[in-house]
Amino acid sequence: MIEAGLRRYEKINDEIKSFLTKNNKCTVKDVNGQRYIGCALDEGKTIEIYGTPGNDMACYLNGGKIIVYGNCQDAVGNTMNGGEIIVHGHSGDAMGYGMRDGQIYIKDKVACRGGIHMKEFRDMRPVLVIGQNAGSFLGEYMAGGTIVILGLNLKRGEKLFGTHCASGMHGGRIFVRGSFPKENLSDNIKIEKLNKDDEKELKAYVKKYCKYFGADFETVMSKPFRKLVPATSRPYANLYTPN
Amino acid sequence: MIGYIPRKFTVIRDNDLCTNCGGCVSQCANECHSINAEKNRVLTNSNNCVACHRCVDMCPVSALRIEKYICDYRNNANWTPEYQQEIVRQANTGSTLLSAMGNPKPYPIYWDKILLNASQVTNPSIDPLREPMEIRTILGRKPDKIEIEKKGKSLTKMPPQIILETPIMFSAMSFGSISLNAQKALAMAAKELGTIFNTGEGGLHPDLESFGKYAAVQVASGRFGVHKGYLNNCRFIEIKIGQGAKPGIGGHLPGEKVNVEVSNARMIPEGSDAISPAPHHDIYSIEDLRQLIWSLKQATDATKPVAVKIAAVHNIAAIASGCARAGADIVVIDGFRGGTGAAPTRIRDNVGIPIELALAAADQRLRDEGIRSTISLVASGSFRCSSDIVKAIALGADACYVASAPLIAMGCHMCHTCNTGKCNWGIATQKPELTKRLNPNMAQKRIENLVNAWNHEIKEIMGGMGINAIDSLRGNRLMLRGIGLTNKELEILGIIHAGE
Amino acid sequence: MLKEGKVRIPSGCAIAAIIDRKGNMINGSEIIKSISLMHDRSNGLGGGFAAYGIYPEHKDEYAIHVFYDSADARKKCEEFLFKHFNIDVAERIPTKQVANIEKGPDIWRYFGKANRVRMKNARLDEEEYVAKCVTNVNNGIDGAYIFSSGKNMGCFKAVGYPEDVGEFYMLDNYNAYIWTAHGRFPTNTPGWWGGSHPFNILDWSIVHNGEISSYDANRRYIEQFGYKCTMQTDTEVITYLFDHLLRHHRLPIDVAADVLTAPEWEEIDRMEKDKKEYYTTLRSIYSGALVNGPFSVILGSNKGLLAINDRLKLRSLTAATKGDKAYFASEESAIRIICPDPEKVWSVSGAEPVFIPLEIETSEVEDL
Known part of the structure; x- marks a missing residue:
């Protein structure tokens, strides 16, 4: 176990790295904003974090697993390439920016620009599951992968997602549970019913969510889900004319 | 027809010479040439001609020639034919105008208004053919001072350094914007020349992975192809904040250029648009840049220098200084004449400032701040010849990025239509029938020839100045004199006028 | 010129x-x-x-040699030197008339230690303090130029x-x-x-x-x-x-x-x-x-x-x-x-x- 305290992130991350050369799991306690924890962590390695990890947690995550008992700040899972992040709390802006594969489970809220520019490639399909709700610009530029947003424990008047949702989205899908603010959706987004494959995919994610955070699967699934997809994969096809 | 736009060129065919072999028909991806089976003759439709000269070059009997097509408008210095045609084009389509290559407008080119010095009497010129003449260039962060045990034994642990055998590097051109053969040629030439090529924001194609030691890998806002392996297989990492040809806006590789190979390198599905957002969405402020720089250092165990490339814009000196203070080991400034595979015309032609002024201002500011010697400064944005590079180094650059010049070396004729994807020279295209026209080995040789020739010219100019190491040319503005420049221009360039 | x-x-x-x-x-x-x-x-x-x-008799003091173009420059410079140094000796450097040396500046030398209080206030070490003082005179006082500022040494120069x-x-x-x-x-x-x-x-x-x-x-x-x-x-x-x-x-x-x-x-x-x-x-x-x-x-x-x-x-x-x-x-x-x-x-x-x-x-x- 590593006590982070108020020490510099370089030191903490070096300690984690060297600990993980001989072990597969590392617990870090009393984390106070130290950045880049779990940066480019490889498959087979797990880091448990207690406290408030700093920005860019799990950036370039490379198959490793990160569990956070606390809230996260900005740019969690930045440009991640695979692996899993589980946050027992909420997260800041630009979560999962450009993520290409792997899964992120957030118990509560995600702030602005969650899942921005998520993409997919061959069998790489990133997943972002949000327990409560999301801020504005959810899924901006989204080019692939799946966002699931459950709307659990919403207070009266709280919306499932903020304005400009899926702005510029040209790939991937967002599964939304229950009622959602249609007025906050960007142009060129279609609302569809889930097909069989979607259902199957969704259930797998929800099951994991429930397992991680102790929610009841049946209750979660009791409300209807809808799927948001881009109306075209080429939203800007006619934007330009050769001069 | 209201939407008429006169064509730009006419292909002239000398029918006395033409053997109707049909070679030109197969050469032109713009479909200017066709065979009339009935008459058994090759016909020409000049409407699509872009003056790429492919057919002219390939015609075995030299029967073809390109001429400007002149369809006169009433004289009007304000409403030039160009502006009228652009309006027609936009009325036809409702679209943003898209152009390629660098800013072609007649803004001042300061390289042409700066003269170089040579030694006479008071110190000797040096003959580069027979005396040592060093152009080796080292990029990367440097500590303020050396710590030593004794003379001959250093105790300083140097941050990762990039040792180049020439101050000329190949700037970012992604696989996608150019063909794999073109990028391969640059990679192979970089290896031979002891310099680097830059992947642009297109990832590194598996075929080029063995060239990692000669690659700068770019991390741009779209994060295409960025992963741990990519970041660790390079000489240095370049964060692309901006590009001189289109400061402030992102990139957009249309789906039709994303074939299976491009998709592999960028790690996105085939046929999907590759959109690079205007900003990095994890950088909304200078302290966020520091965050990205150090995240890249974390991901590479600090073994790779991190460069930050910014477009030359109005407040460039302060921005460059901010980048250096945020931890950039190399600051790259791209001037507004820098090339591009595609940029909105209005942005390309109106946004940003010339590299000469930006470089001079940034170099001076970094010196005023006392940090110039701890980082490297790379200039980019249209170097047409070796003396441009000498002038840039004397203004303060450590090294220069070139892109258009090696493209021309491998066949580009500057037809300004990279964005159409129909490059007849196999450079700016992904069509297999076109890309196979570019022989990477031959192109490599031509690029090497060019850089070797420039290297020699640089040495010759340095020798004339009595300088035998490029270190002593760097920032040596006394070697420069302005010609026909205003006091303000001279002041910004930090040089005095010819005759002074 | x-x-x-x-x-x-x-x-x-x-x-x-x-x-x-x-x-x-x-x-x-x-x-x-x-x-x-x-x-x-x-x-x-x-x-x-x-x-x-x-x-040798002043070996622990800075020997400051100065060219003056005018009496006014000397007045200003001495004011500065007396403030920033504890000056022991102030004297004209002895010279003699030589046919090939045209009339030049008034040449003085001063021996003194750095003013400790000012030095501490400036938060500079002694050498940095003295170097700064020299720069200040040479850049700031028109007609005064310190051309030698070491200890137990001196420069002598002319046209x-x-x-x-x-x-x-x-x-x-x-x-x-x-x-x-x-x-x-x-x-x-x-x-x-x-x-x-x-x-x-x-x-x-x-x-x-x-x-x-x-x-x-x-x-x-x-x-x-x-x-x-x-x-x-x-x-x-x-x-x-x-x-x-x-x-x-x-x-x-x-x-x-x-x-x-x-x-x-x-x-x-x-x-x-x-x-x-x-x-x-x-x-x-x-x-x-x-x-x-x-x-x-x-x-x-x-x-x-x-x-x-x-x-x-x-x-x-x-x-x-x-x-x-x-x-x-x-x-x-x-x-x-x-x-x-x-x-x-x-x-x-x-x-x-x-x-x-x-x-x-x-x-x-x-x-x-």
Whole structure:
């Protein structure tokens, strides 16, 4: 176990790295904003974090697993390439920016620009599951992968997602549970019913969510889900004319 | 027809010479040439001609020639034919105008208004053919001072350094914007020349992975192809904040250029648009840049220098200084004449400032701040010849990025239509029938020839100045004199006028 | 015509130096004899000397030599000096009329210690404080120019041939364990005494022959660190480079010499690992301090004498030793005239700086 305290992130991350050369799991306690924890962590390695990890947690995550008992700040899972992040709390802006594969489970809220520019490639399909709700610009530029947003424990008047949702989205899908603010959706987004494959995919994610955070699967699934997809994969096809 | 736009060129065919072999028909991806089976003759439709000269070059009997097509408008210095045609084009389509290559407008080119010095009497010129003449260039962060045990034994642990055998590097051109053969040629030439090529924001194609030691890998806002392996297989990492040809806006590789190979390198599905957002969405402020720089250092165990490339814009000196203070080991400034595979015309032609002024201002500011010697400064944005590079180094650059010049070396004729994807020279295209026209080995040789020739010219100019190491040319503005420049221009360039 | 410093004036030169490594005294007439033999290398537009060990009675005080263009300048400068130093002695430097030396500035010297209270308030160490004071006078007080500011040493210079300058200052009245001398061949007639050499800051004095082609690269490098090259001469910028490397970076003198005259890459590439790393690091960090073009330089200080030559060996410099004495001069004959039978004579090559350390402890210096 590593006590982070108020020490510099370089030191903490070096300690984690060297600990993980001989072990597969590392617990870090009393984390106070130290950045880049779990940066480019490889498959087979797990880091448990207690406290408030700093920005860019799990950036370039490379198959490793990160569990956070606390809230996260900005740019969690930045440009991640695979692996899993589980946050027992909420997260800041630009979560999962450009993520290409792997899964992120957030118990509560995600702030602005969650899942921005998520993409997919061959069998790489990133997943972002949000327990409560999301801020504005959810899924901006989204080019692939799946966002699931459950709307659990919403207070009266709280919306499932903020304005400009899926702005510029040209790939991937967002599964939304229950009622959602249609007025906050960007142009060129279609609302569809889930097909069989979607259902199957969704259930797998929800099951994991429930397992991680102790929610009841049946209750979660009791409300209807809808799927948001881009109306075209080429939203800007006619934007330009050769001069 | 209201939407008429006169064509730009006419292909002239000398029918006395033409053997109707049909070679030109197969050469032109713009479909200017066709065979009339009935008459058994090759016909020409000049409407699509872009003056790429492919057919002219390939015609075995030299029967073809390109001429400007002149369809006169009433004289009007304000409403030039160009502006009228652009309006027609936009009325036809409702679209943003898209152009390629660098800013072609007649803004001042300061390289042409700066003269170089040579030694006479008071110190000797040096003959580069027979005396040592060093152009080796080292990029990367440097500590303020050396710590030593004794003379001959250093105790300083140097941050990762990039040792180049020439101050000329190949700037970012992604696989996608150019063909794999073109990028391969640059990679192979970089290896031979002891310099680097830059992947642009297109990832590194598996075929080029063995060239990692000669690659700068770019991390741009779209994060295409960025992963741990990519970041660790390079000489240095370049964060692309901006590009001189289109400061402030992102990139957009249309789906039709994303074939299976491009998709592999960028790690996105085939046929999907590759959109690079205007900003990095994890950088909304200078302290966020520091965050990205150090995240890249974390991901590479600090073994790779991190460069930050910014477009030359109005407040460039302060921005460059901010980048250096945020931890950039190399600051790259791209001037507004820098090339591009595609940029909105209005942005390309109106946004940003010339590299000469930006470089001079940034170099001076970094010196005023006392940090110039701890980082490297790379200039980019249209170097047409070796003396441009000498002038840039004397203004303060450590090294220069070139892109258009090696493209021309491998066949580009500057037809300004990279964005159409129909490059007849196999450079700016992904069509297999076109890309196979570019022989990477031959192109490599031509690029090497060019850089070797420039290297020699640089040495010759340095020798004339009595300088035998490029270190002593760097920032040596006394070697420069302005010609026909205003006091303000001279002041910004930090040089005095010819005759002074 | 612009005064030196407002315009860059290329110059050629003659240089000479003598050191007695055991600290035995050498009379000023020796160095005059040596430099005057090379009369034809200078053109009468600048000459000067630096002498170490000449002020034993004031050895712990800064000896500040000043040129004044006017009484008003002296008033302002003295006001500044009396405020920033505890001045013991203020006097005109003795001179005599010499036919070939035209009327020049009023020349004064002051002995004093740095004002501790002001120094502490400025949060500077002593040398930095004194260097700043010198810069402030030279940049801030019109008509006043401090041309020497070391301890137990002094520069003497004027517009004229060096032998005339020596006579003017009556240097045969001074004994020193190190002498350096300079005869200048400026391409123009700067006519300003401050522009003559040696150039000095604190303990460091430089005489130099040649016109470096890296001048502006070196200037713009060193100006990052608070220096201001007001003279626009090579000698000035080389002095600052040494001052910076030795005083701020605490490099030994031979390492500083390596910075200025680093070996060629081709040579470095062939070196064994440690040396290769050492020189690569030096060249990487101190790229802006590499001096290029023709030069031979002699750096004097209370530590000893350093002679360096450019990498291509474009300027002549001969060294010789006999017993405890070492001699340097642009031409061998200028050594032989004062040391007819040296034990060893050699030409200083670009790759091999020569450093002759002064082998007397500071305490011994104080005993003199």
